Amino acid sequence: MDLLRFITAGSVDDGKSTLIGRLLFDTKNILADQMEAIERASKSRNDGEIDLALLTDGLRSEREQGITIDVAYKYFQTPNRKFISIDAPGHIQYTRNMVTGASNADLAIILVDARHGVAEQTRRHSLIASMLGIPHVVVAINKMDLVGNSEDAFLEIAQTYKDLADKLNIKDLTIIPVSALNGDNIVERSKNMPWYTGETLLSILETVNVLKDKNTTDGRFSVQYVIRPQTEELHDYRGYAGRLQSGSLRKGEAVKILPSGTESKIARIEFGGQEIIEAGVFESVTILLEDDVDISRGDMIVSVDNSPIVSQDIEALVCWMDDRKTLKAGDKYLLQHGTARTKCSVRSIEYQIDINSYEKLDEVESLKLNDVARIVLRTAQPIAYDPYQQNRANGAAILIDETSNVTVGACMVE
Amino acid sequence: MSNEVSMSISVKEASDLSDQGNIDRRKPDYLDQLEAEAIYIMREVAGQFERPALLFSGGKDSITLVRLAQKAFAPGKIPFPLVHIDTGHNFVEATDYRDMLAEKTGSKLIVRYVEDTIKAKNLKEPTGKNASRNWLQTFTLLDTIEEFGFDACIGGARRDEEKARAKERIFSFRDEFGQWDPKRQRPELWNLFNGRIHKGENVRVFPISNWTELDVWAYLQREGITLPSIYFAHERECILRDGRLLYNTPVIEKDPEDQIVTRQVRFRTVGDMTCTAAVESSAATLEEVIAEITVSRISERGETRIDDQQTEAAMEDRKKGGYF
Numbered sequence: 195m196d197l198l199r200f201i202t203a204g205s206v207d208d209g210k211s212t213l214i215g216r217l218l219f220d221t222k223n224i225l226a227d228q229m230e231a232i233e234r235a236s237k238s239r240n241d242g243e244i245d246l247a248l249l250t251d252g253l254r255s256e257r258e259q260g261i262t263i264d265v266a267y268k269y270f271q272t273p274n275r276k277f278i279s280i281d282a283p284g285h286i287q288y289t290r291n292m293v294t295g296a297s298n299a300d301l302a303i304i305l306v307d308a309r310h311g312v313a314e315q316t317r318r319h320s321l322i323a324s325m326l327g328i329p330h331v332v333v334a335i336n337k338m339d340l341v342g343n344s345e346d347a348f349l350e351i352a353q354t355y356k357d358l359a360d361k362l363n364i365k366d367l368t369i370i371p372v373s374a375l376n377g378d379n380i381v382e383r384s385k386n387m388p389w390y391t392g393e394t395l396l397s398i399l400e401t402v403n404v405l406k407d408k409n410t411t412d413g414r415f416s417v418q419y420v421i422r423p424q425t426e427e428l429h430d431y432r433g434y435a436g437r438l439q440s441g442s443l444r445k446g447e448a449v450k451i452l453p454s455g456t457e458s459k460i461a462r463i464e465f466g467g468q469e470i471i472e473a474g475v476f477e478s479v480t481i482l483l484e485d486d487v488d489i490s491r492g493d494m495i496v497s498v499d500n501s502p503i504v505s506q507d508i509e510a511l512v513c514w515m516d517d518r519k520t521l522k523a524g525d526k527y528l529l530q531h532g533t534a535r536t537k538c539s540v541r542s543i544e545y546q547i548d549i550n551s552y553e554k555l556d557e558v559e560s561l562k563l564n565d566v567a568r569i570v571l572r573t574a575q576p577i578a579y580d581p582y583q584q585n586r587a588n589g590a591a592i593l594i595d596e597t598s599n600v601t602v603g604a605c606m607v608e
Numbered sequence: 609m610s611n612e613v614s615m616s617i618s619v620k621e622a623s624d625l626s627d628q629g630n631i632d633r634r635k636p637d638y639l640d641q642l643e644a645e646a647i648y649i650m651r652e653v654a655g656q657f658e659r660p661a662l663l664f665s666g667g668k669d670s671i672t673l674v675r676l677a678q679k680a681f682a683p684g685k686i687p688f689p690l691v692h693i694d695t696g697h698n699f700v701e702a703t704d705y706r707d708m709l710a711e712k713t714g715s716k717l718i719v720r721y722v723e724d725t726i727k728a729k730n731l732k733e734p735t736g737k738n739a740s741r742n743w744l745q746t747f748t749l750l751d752t753i754e755e756f757g758f759d760a761c762i763g764g765a766r767r768d769e770e771k772a773r774a775k776e777r778i779f780s781f782r783d784e785f786g787q788w789d790p791k792r793q794r795p796e797l798w799n800l801f802n803g804r805i806h807k808g809e810n811v812r813v814f815p816i817s818n819w820t821e822l823d824v825w826a827y828l829q830r831e832g833i834t835l836p837s838i839y840f841a842h843e844r845e846c847i848l849r850d851g852r853l854l855y856n857t858p859v860i861e862k863d864p865e866d867q868i869v870t871r872q873v874r875f876r877t878v879g880d881m882t883c884t885a886a887v888e889s890s891a892a893t894l895e896e897v898i899a900e901i902t903v904s905r906i907s908e909r910g911e912t913r914i915d916d917q918q919t920e921a922a923m924e925d926r927k928k929g930g931y932f
Contacts, residue, residue, distance in 0.1 A: 196637070196638055197642075265775070266775050267767045269818070269820045293795075294795045294796060418651040418654075418655045419651045419654045421681055422684070423685070435651050435680065465679070466678070467682030467683045477640075477644050478644040478645075478648045491655045515795050531800075533652075586798070592797055594802055599805060600794055600802075601796070604797045
């Protein structure tokens with residue numbers, strides 16, 4: 195059984211929490227004591243109707259204000275798959291939260307209220323899903339019951355959405371009509387919409403192929419830590435602990451160490467102290483090389499015949515996440531890419547992207563919280579990267595403020 | 609001047625969403641994926657911090673952490689000490705296991721006692737029916753962090769346990785007072801963990817954040833790990849209180865309403881004896897325990913943790929104060 199991480203995008207009013215609650219409830223993943231707690235809380239709040247949204251609101255201030263502040267994770271499973279649901283809400287910090295949640299998602303569910311159709315926030319959610327390279331997007335047109343379960347209403351919204359999606363980079367798009375409140379087309383097919391013959395939401399979640407999404411071609415191994423037991427029997431042992439960001443590496447394969455460019459050969463690969471022949475994408479292994487080369491944390495071991503770009507000048511889409519300071523040309527930060535950290539300075543802001551209209555805004559002086567822009571960076575040390583849309587793991591980077599130590603920017607290197 | 613950003617798109621219809629892709633690699637198992645992620649996190653701790661520690665309780669989650677740490681750094685030893693904050697009210701089976709495991713893995717074991725903190729700080733020990741030293745652990749933990757200058761503490765918390773934990777980062781920043789501020793958490797993107805801190809601050813790291821209770825049990829089974837005996841069905845004299853079974857130990861203050869009963873029980877979580885309840889069970893092996901949990905209709909903490917029941921935000925409040 196494998197694992198699917200999905201993010202749900204939409205506002206409280208779109209019924210997002212209700213949708214998650216419905217998925218958990220209809221797949222029998224809500225336990226008796228959790229259900230009782232929700233019933234108790236529902237009674238004290240509204241007219242006694244069970245509010246499935248209460249399942250995902252974890253913090254006191256969220257319950258008090260009836261809003262969700264931070265990214266929340268829910269875990270459930272069906273006989274076919276395990277799921278991690280990422281709920282990334284918030285009003286003021288919406289973009290920041292959604293970018294955070296989307297960074298690890300295999301699939302995005304974008305909720306659209308059938309009464310309002312494609313709204314400004316639908317455009318925003320879709321841009322983020324596309325920008326973050328989420329391979330699968332499911333647009334759930336919710337509250338179909340409130341538009342008389344009308345096929346025409348659904349088709350009209352679906353067409354508007356497709357026109358919008360044409361401007362984006364969404365690899366795999368599905369649009370479905372649902373009612374989260376009534377459970378229509380969530381787990382069970384709706385009797386109220388006999389005209390809909392496509393899949394239910396759960397069926398999509400259970401069958402979407404995530405194996406195909408992984409980059410299995412570019413062998414990239416970030417060195418996290420050097421294992422040197424220095425005991426008598428392991429006197430000369432020098433193992434590079436790290437993870438395959440993409441692709442695979444095999445025993446005997448010729449490799450290159452970046453950024454230095456030194457070449458060597460893989461002498462041995464170990465997992466948990468046992469020898470293995472090949473390490474695949476996202477596996478955490480230890481690599482031993484034939485030659486005694488100088489390698490430390492932050493270096494990358496790559497296939498000799500398939501090299502990433504090594505450069506000190508990089509261009510990236512950035513989502514700015516700091517609510518206290520802005521980003522301006524000339525500012526200096528730490529750039530963390532893989533396990534490497536290097537100082538960098540902002541050369542320029544090329545343009546900002548209006549996340550609602552998708553328009554490019556030129557001559558932007560500074561970026562504030564939730565702004566998305568294309569920027570040019572100069573790094574102190576070269577970094578070995580692949581363009582984000584080809585390789586999510588090796589095209590992603592964060593900016594860290596050197597004085598506050600806070601993560602202030604999410605970068606997708608282009 | 610403005611112009612529209614254009615990107616290319618290929619829209620596929622729902623009918624194309626089949627699973628017929630060229631599957632050229634073996635299908636990864638979710639336990640392998642979770643294990644690889646946890647090992648990656650462990651190594652990030654070793655790579656990013658000067659003085660990390662692994663908070664060890666003798667419970668199944670921290671036993672899982674130790675196994676993951678062994679795998680992460682093999683054939684070397686685990687490059688950080690195991691730290692146990694002992695309330696003095698722990699199950700002897702758990703503390704014996706702790707000592708055995710530290711010895712077996714060749715790890716340095718540091719134990720600090722809540723009892724000593726109570727004396728040194730002249731704290732008032734909670735008394736009464738549901739009195740527990742659980743909250744006092746925070747003082748001892750923060751003192752221990754300061755004593756050794758730990759900059760990162762690895763813990764076995766999982767997001768499926770509790771609502772506040774569901775919102776916590778894997779690298780969870782704590783200020784110099786050990787406090788967690790849920791509203792000012794650092795964004796945590798991709799697998800890029802930011803462990804940069806100032807002196808005196810620290811980071812709590814939760815490598816099995818994305819595991820569920822069942823995942824932990826399945827992993828222990830797969831790895832063939834033996835657990836402290838209290839996790840399996842055994843006869844025990846218990847206090848029956850408010851429908852819950854507590855171990856009949858002198859450290860729990862009796863109440864006239866309490867009934868003393870002998871039942872066949874096992875523990876689903878192993879914490880302080882004063883706030884950990886047993887469940888009636890005949891499951892004597894890991895397989896049987898997994899079978900029972902799979903059909904259980906009650907969550908882990910709901911069934912066995914008295915400390916979470918006190919208010920709707922009990923865990924959130926403890927965490928803000930510096931708790932694990």
